[in-house]
Amino acid sequence: MKRLLAAALISGSMMMAAPAFAAEVAYKLDSAHTETSFVIDRFGFNSVIGLFAKTEGTVWLDEAAPEKSRVEAVIAVDSLLTANTTRDEHLKSDRWLNAAKSPIITFKSTKVEKTGDATAKVTGDLTLMGVTQPAVLDVKLNKLGTAPNNQKKQAGFTITGQISRKAFGSANAAGMIGDAVDIRIEALGVAQ
Template structure:
């Protein structure tokens, strides 16, 4: 093999080895019910209201060797809000809160993943809710990864953040204790 060909192959190998092309792409397993988006907000400062969104989908790309190249995208069906009370859910879907007839989807798209080197990370991104897009940062923990019993490979993460309702144009007044929503996400992805 001549020197030029050897050099070309070596350079090509270096480019491929350093490329983010080796990042694995995952689909969030919402069909198997291995992912949740839950929320928590105080009710008048007297108790906690807990709920979730039953329908969402998304994907992420994760490279264990270069985690800062990771990306995430999630779309949430806001009509699927579920606080375990039908009348309250109707009110949450109304123009007082999510206005799902006007804004049936919410979306999160990551802009930066910053690995802390200890299984935790900060995930920055843009959250679009109620027609307003704002930057948010999630505290993320890697739960684990590995082969599943069906011949696939999975990776799981959890994340949390908090948002102010008024930042997203939701101004219904439930008092100062109820201005912040705490979001918790738990996702298991199936490698594609």
């Protein structure tokens, strides 16, 4: 009986001493606090700044092994805003983003490379106007913790990158409207 009790105690203490294996946590993007913005040169005089107000998706964050993290996101093209309704309609038309034919922009990660304590390069497939191309985004984890307003675990990110619009089939006004499109996403994920 003493041997059985000793074995049980040793086994129990070994289980308690064993490290806990962290699993990935799914963070659903909060569309009210996630905005995808872009900047593109216009005639060399200035840049147009716009944003997509509707972004949805999920970040699966693995704190123990960040390189195993992944993300899938969908942006509604018709949520585009540039502070000018005429320009918004032009950009949503078949001449530019063709929202009627390609109503969403998608991103699905294929690789995460940790670059610092809170930074990573995320490579993925970006689909825009029906064309899929690889894209590399720089991701900074701003904060991971419990939100003071609702006590839910949240993760905040700043994401930046650049794409070539020509690579996605948009060559209108070449030489007048820039090819490089700078992207910035302020994203908030809520643990599920």
